[in-house]
Amino acid sequence: MKFQAVIFDMDGVLIDSEPFWKQAGIDVFDQIGIAVSQQEMQALTGMPAAGIIKTVYQRYQQMPVPVEEMVKRMNDCAISMILENKPLMPNVPETLEKLTALGCKLAVASASPRYLLEQITERCGIARYFQYLSSATELDYNKPHPQVYLHAAHQLEIDPQACLGIEDSVLGMTAVKAASMHCAVIPARMERNDPRWSLADYKLEQLTQIPKLFA
Structure with missing residues (x-):
């Protein structure tokens, strides 16, 4: 894989x-x-x-x-x-379902506090897909430092180089790349032409494209 x-x-x-x-x-x-x-x-x-x-x-x-x-x-x-x-992005459950079917472990790495991560995933009906929720508020450093991503990989017991991080901000992309992970970015439409996205391995337009990266 x-x-x-x-x-x-x-x-x-x-x-x-x-x-x-x-x-x-x-x-x-x-x-x-x-x-x-x-x-x-x-x-x-x-x-x-x-x-x-x-x-x-x-x-x-x-x-x-x-x-x-x-x-x-x-x-x-x-x-x-x-x-x-409960503003879930389009195609979230379908994408998580496909990745799970591919045998992929899933986690969240966020600057938001844990109680928000837990409540949002629960209320939006997607909590069951994630093996771990990593909150930078519980760690020493926040993004763009890689700690929140490295912590998630450690909890999943997966080598960072075998992980794909999904981000929408330059700060977040920097954190993923600093963690030695592959990075896919889904920029907001108005920010899509920012030259800084060239640091990412993949630039996508929507979540449904993520499972296709496994082909």
Whole structure:
């Protein structure tokens, strides 16, 4: 078999949650008097909540609320919207079913907290497909560091070089490649021509193309 495991990013790959994270950032900053634009939040895609908050505080030279408290507010706001909407990406169950039928081990490697990973996979009916959920919030480093992907591979007992990582952000792609894994990216339509995607092994348009990489 070409790959023994496929490790998925969650936000923007399995669930269309990026709009909710962006809106949560705009909302929580607005509540403390910092007007962050949609464009600014777009530029921070793939960055964990703490990184977003520190970047915005630095840019506006303000820190009215401690970073840890803002992380909690942003997580709570986004998670509430995500769980309410259950925005599963198209063709997720079918793709996971095909990969499972190919004898492939599956995991998630995400910057999101574990309770969100567990609740989303449960509520969207896809929890049974994953052997492990790797959350960078429980580790020393977040993406673009490879630790969250290496941890997932270790838990699956698969050599990183036999793993395929699926990402939608440049930060995430960097983490996958730093973990010595093969990488497939599924960029948002507006970002598809970014030359940085050349670092990836495969550039796909949709999830249904992943099982075809095993041919």
